[in-house]
Amino acid sequence: MEEAVFIDGVRTPNGRAHKEKGWFRNIRPDEMLSVVYEAIFNRNNKVKPEDLDGVLVGCANLSGMQNDIGRLAWLASGLPVSVGTNSITNQCPSGMMATMHAARAIMTGQADIMLAAGVEDMEKVPMGANMNFPPRILKYWNGADLPMGPTAEKVAEVYKIAREDMDNMAIWSNKKASEAHKAGKFKNEIIPLKGLDDNGNEMMVEKDQWVRDKTDPEKMKAMQSSFKPGGVVTAATSSPLTQGACALLLMSRKKADELGLEYHYKFNYAVMAGCDPTVMGIGPIPAVQKLFKRTGLTPADIGPIELNEAFASQSLACIRELKIDNENAPFKRVNVWGGALAIGHPLGQSGARILVTLLNILKTDYPNEKYGMAALCGAFGNAGAMLVEKVK
Ligand SMILES: CC(C)(COP(=O)(O)OP(=O)(O)OC[C@H]1O[C@@H](n2cnc3c(N)ncnc32)[C@H](O)[C@@H]1OP(=O)(O)O)[C@@H](O)C(=O)NCCC(=O)NCCS
Numbered sequence: 001m002e003e004a005v006f007i008d009g010v011r012t013p014n015g016r017a018h019k020e021k022g023w024f025r026n027i028r029p030d031e032m033l034s035v036v037y038e039a040i041f042n043r044n045n046k047v048k049p050e051d052l053d054g055v056l057v058g059c060a061n062l063s064g065m066q067n068d069i070g071r072l073a074w075l076a077s078g079l080p081v082s083v084g085t086n087s088i089t090n091q092c093p094s095g096m097m098a099t100m101h102a103a104r105a106i107m108t109g110q111a112d113i114m115l116a117a118g119v120e121d122m123e124k125v126p127m128g129a130n131m132n133f134p135p136r137i138l139k140y141w142n143g144a145d146l147p148m149g150p151t152a153e154k155v156a157e158v159y160k161i162a163r164e165d166m167d168n169m170a171i172w173s174n175k176k177a178s179e180a181h182k183a184g185k186f187k188n189e190i191i192p193l194k195g196l197d198d199n200g201n202e203m204m205v206e207k208d209q210w211v212r213d214k215t216d217p218e219k220m221k222a223m224q225s226s227f228k229p230g231g232v233v234t235a236a237t238s239s240p241l242t243q244g245a246c247a248l249l250l251m252s253r254k255k256a257d258e259l260g261l262e263y264h265y266k267f268n269y270a271v272m273a274g275c276d277p278t279v280m281g282i283g284p285i286p287a288v289q290k291l292f293k294r295t296g297l298t299p300a301d302i303g304p305i306e307l308n309e310a311f312a313s314q315s316l317a318c319i320r321e322l323k324i325d326n327e328n329a330p331f332k333r334v335n336v337w338g339g340a341l342a343i344g345h346p347l348g349q350s351g352a353r354i355l356v357t358l359l360n361i362l363k364t365d366y367p368n369e370k371y372g373m374a375a376l377c378g379a380f381g382n383a384g385a386m387l388v389e390k391v392k
Contacts, residue, residue, distance in 0.1 A: 003253040004103035005263040005391060007047075009356030010039045010191050011246035014208040014344035017123035023195035023209050024243050029066050029121035032193075033057065033073035036117060036247035039191045044249060046259045053111035055085040056102050058094025058118040060347035060379070062087055063130040069119055089348065092310065092378035094118060095246060096270070096351030096386055102250050103267035112255040117247040118352035127241075127347070145278040148379060149227030149238070152311035155281045156232050159317035165328050166237040166312035167220045170341045172329035173309060174212040177338025181207050185337055185364065189356050210240045211342045237312035242344030246352040253391075263391060265359055268371070269295050270386040275377075281314020283383025284375040285321050291373070291385045299324045302333075302387075303369025304361045306354035308376035309339035318375075336361060351376055351384060358388065 012032050015024035024032070041049055057070030070087035090097055095118020102114035133143065144150065155161065180186060186207075195205040215236075225231030226238060256263050271294065273287035284307060292298060305324055309315045316328070325331040337357060340350060354374045362372045375385035 001107050002109055004106035004250050004267040005253050005256050006265050006359055006388070007249040007251050007256060007261055007263055008040060008044055009189060009246070009248040009359055010036050010043065011189050011353055011356055012036060012193050012244050013190050013205045014210065014242045014244040014346060015195060015205070016209045017121060017241035017243045019123060021198060022123055022243060023205050024193070025123065026196055029119050029124060029243065029245070030069055030073040030076055032121065032243065032245035033069060033117065033119045034077040035191055035193060036245045037073065037077050037079065040115065040247050040249050046261060047113060047249065050080040050082060052083045052113050052115055054102070054105065055083060055115045055117070056098035057085065057087045058089065058096070058098040058348040058351055059087055060089055060091045060094055060120055061125045061127070061129060062089055064125045065121070066125045070117065090378060090382045091380060092308065092347050093351045093376050093382050093384035094348040095353065096355065096374065096376060096384040097272070099248055099250070099352060099355055100270040100384070100386060106250055106252045107267070112252050114250045115247055116250060116352060117245065118349040119245040120346035120348040121243040122241040122346060123243060141277060146380065148310070149233060151278055151280045152233045152238065152313045153225065153228045153231045155279050155317050156313035158279060161313045161316045163232040165316055166232065167217065169312040169316060169329040170220065170236045171215045171217060173335065173339045173341040174215050176336060177208065177211045177342035178213045180337035181211060185360070188360050208343045210242065210344045211338065233311055233313055237341065239310050239340040239345035242346040244344065244346040244349045244353070246349050246356055248352060248356060264363055265388045266391050268387040268389040270384065273383045275381045275383060277381040280379060280381045281310055281377045282317055283377035283381060284318045284385060287383040287385035288322050288373070288375050291387060295387060297371070302371050302373050303366040304336055304358060304372050305334045306358040306374040307334050307339070308345065308350050308354055309335065309341045310345060310377055312341060314377060315339070336365065355386065362390070
């Protein structure tokens with residue numbers, strides 16, 4: 001087997017998916033994807049776009065402006081037609097799946113250089129837009145239980161997650177993300193991008209729009225559930241609707257050495273898993289359990305962990321069931337630079353984004369750790385987990 005090493009990873013800042021308030025309301029999702037495509041080649045000038053063996057792009061909703069977005073953004077960037085692209089989806093884990101498939105193509109010797117990416121604009125292509133559910137699904141599931149919010153409420157109920165624990169998690173997620181931004185920790189991954197302020201004036205954006213430097217616990221406590229009368233999941237304890245793109249450059253170790261490129265981490269193992277769609281947020285539990293079983297590792301072997309915060313309820317349920325950290329925030333090694341509750345969760349982008357952030361966390365904060373892990377849930381019970389390893 002070849003080794004698949006990570007050469008680089010970049011992302012846009014995440015903007016709020018809002019017609020009037022979103023910093024990137026004037027930018028299309030394909031343009032965001034072009035930004036990260038171009039940044040990868042600008043930052044790695046020994047790699048020629050025409051030498052790529054393939055481009056895999058995860059996106060949850062491949063319709064409208066996002067229809068075959070991987071290919072169309074590639075062509076719209078003037079990149080070589082000879083390179084094959086593949087836009088793929090399995091909802092939120094899509095960006096992780098793109099990376100996993102790219103790494104496996106390299107490991108089996110069928111590719112030398114691959115680009116894996118993720119993108120989503122939840123304002124221009126809203127969640128569920130153009131969805132047409134198979135009526136037969138209603139034989140098995142109640143349609144009202146399948147949207148994301150109700151699944152987060154159900155997880156809170158089944159796993160007995162207290163409202164105050166969720167609010168506390170959101171406070172810490174914002175605090176950690178704000179501190180990480182202030183300390184410049186995201187500088188290696190974020191490509192600054194021109195956006196618009198509230199008045200429509202151009203401004204250079206270097207930071208994720210939703211991250212709150214200060215949270216107001218009293219205001220959060222007073223917020224009503226967004227999804228159910230008397231429910232417990234609010235806008236503060238849900239990942240916000242966002243827009244963003246992310247890309248990772250992967251290469252066989254042999255090719256990277258040939259080109260004289262620097263690398264620090266490689267792909268080790270990844271799994272897909274599934275769960276009951278009405279509690280889709282617990283997907284990381286079977287995914288991480290499978291990953292541990294297959295690799296023989298235990299939580300004690302892992303350094304930092306990126307666990308996507310789709311909702312505070314599902315993250316807390318996963319952390320507790322998997323016993324990978326404290327029962328409550330602040331966490332010791334999960335999402336140490338904050339999570340999606342603050343950074344945002346542009347669906348198909350997040351699986352790639354948490355990997356890029358994980359690689360930066362490992363390099364800067366955990367240089368002696370051998371392993372880092374990322375995991376996330378997805379709509380309708382999709383889930384993924386990936387292990388990355390320090391290169392000797
Ligand atoms: C929860 C949800 C419905 C809320 O959407 P919304 O009603 O449009 O609300 P917003 O996100 O705009 O937030 C509402 C208000 O609460 C405020 N708010 C949000 N978090 C807050 C916090 N931590 N503290 C204080 N105020 C907060 C917002 O700032 C906003 O006020 P503003 O417009 O004055 O700025 C939406 O974010 C959502 O659906 N999230 C989940 C997405 C999802 O399912 N992803 C897939 C997961 S698998």
